[in-house]
Amino acid sequence: MLVGVPKEIKKQEARVGLTPAAVREYVAHGHTVLVETGAGAGIGADDAAYAQAGATIAADAAQVFAAAEMIVKVKEPQPGEWAQLREGQILFTYLHLAPDPEQTRGLLDSGVTAVAYETVTEGNGLPLLAPMSEVAGRLSIEAAATASRAYNGGNGLLMGGVPGVAPARVVVLGGGVVGTHAARMAVGLGAEVSIVERSLPRLRALDELFGGRVRTRFSTLDGIEEEIRQADVVIGSVLVPGASAPKLITRDMLALMKPRTVLVDVAIDQGGCFETSHATTHAEPTYEVDGIIHYCVANMPGSVPRTSSHALNNATLPYGLALADGGVGGIVKNAGLVSGLSVHRGQLTSAPVAKSLGLNHIDAATALNAR
The missing domain is CATH 3.40.50.720 (NAD(P)-binding Rossmann-like Domain)
Incomplete structure (x- = not known):
């Protein structure tokens, strides 16, 4: 799978979706990783560090969003980013949709399959939060x-x-x-x-x-x-x-x-x-x-982007690899990722978000099996 890592554009956000060490793991699993130039500047990782880990460096975010089958970020996509998402693409990041109807509508309209870090479960815990x-x-x-x-x-x-x-x-x-x-x-x-x-x-x-x-x-x-x-x-x-x-x-x-x-x-x-x-x-x-x-x-x-990015990548890596290895099918096989699914092909799949925003939703497993 072609995995894309755009630079975070939310104000004063310097974390990065994949560290060079995480990129190396994706490449070792046979995936291609496309990283926007300067994406790792906030954690002291320059383009050379990503290239050494096996990534290809993209000139801008537009190139990443256009080419990638899966986008790995940290913060929720901003309006200019969700406009570049598309059906068949996987988004893996924090979303926090419950207080954000505008973003929710943007993701629904895009047709993207979005998995939220904050609702992925393991047992009774939230390992990515x-x-x-x-x-x-x-x-x-x-x-x-x-x-x-x-x-x-x-x-x-x-x-x-x-x-x-x-x-x-x-x-x-x-x-x-x-x-x-x-x-x-x-x-x-x-x-x-x-x-x-x-x-x-x-x-x-x-x-x-x-x-x-x-x-x-x-x-x-x-x-x-x-x-x-x-x-x-x-x-x-x-x-x-x-x-x-x-x-x-x-x-x-x-x-x-x-x-x-x-x-x-x-x-x-x-x-x-x-x-x-x-x-x-x-x-x-x-x-x-x-x-x-x-x-x-x-x-x-x-x-504190250095501490935060490495701590986050330590937690997200196995789930991200499961998504990259299996695509949407990787969600079906992983109960934790099913719980993290928020949006799939224009349908809202999170009951708590639907309740908070007064919207209808469909059960995540049902939405995935209907694909």
Whole structure:
């Protein structure tokens, strides 16, 4: 199969769909890999590194999209990219369609077969979402610490305090991969940390993991309100796979918080878990609503593209090879890829996306078997 890797064009996105090491694996499987010139610049991999790995270098993205049977990216295709997709082509990337009706319509109109990293499953886990969730969780505390600086309009608190001065209080909403790694970073800096979570088994696991160094709280409206009243930082890390994130903090609830509290919405790719959230960029990461600082960068791992690209490729490689080796038939044979299928030949195959956008959908297996 001819596999194409275009350069990411989303604002301030420097990750790359395939690293040179991953390209070498595709070539070893008998595939041809076409990489847009400069695609790996953000991770320090020049065209020569890709050529040495066995890739052919394309002059521009148009050449990649026109020739490739399968496109491997990182972020969701932008309007100029989905216009170049076509029926019979496979797209393998993060999509986050639930809050994005425009992209959903663009993919449906293109006829492409699109598999979303964030909904590929393995057992009860999301193996292709996990590495970026780990990165984003850790970055969320760095972002909160920076946003807390007085010169950035924050509350002026040092995350870990100093002897005789209390540390910042961090509340993490959601105890999944993002929340766990956020809590790990916050505890490491010396902050006081609470994790709010709906699953009792997960709360027990977190209590065991942290050895009592974090407070665990079952998620109720009362519990959330009590926690955010005392918080200096709130990390939003809830996830409903494939669907829009639930709004756990409403605008009215901002009045309960201390002035200059920092909210970091890691769920912004799925629409955000704060009612007052809207996507921001690394260039202008924060804004203020009712005296509360919001950090809502939609591609947080893009700020550390070397770490993120290698971590992502480690996870996506076996699934990408299954797609390249088997084409659409490779999806049928892999239950994890079936769960990741979002769009196939003009049909929406994701029930959570359909519910979020008020659209009809067809079962993924049914759509594939009808091909």
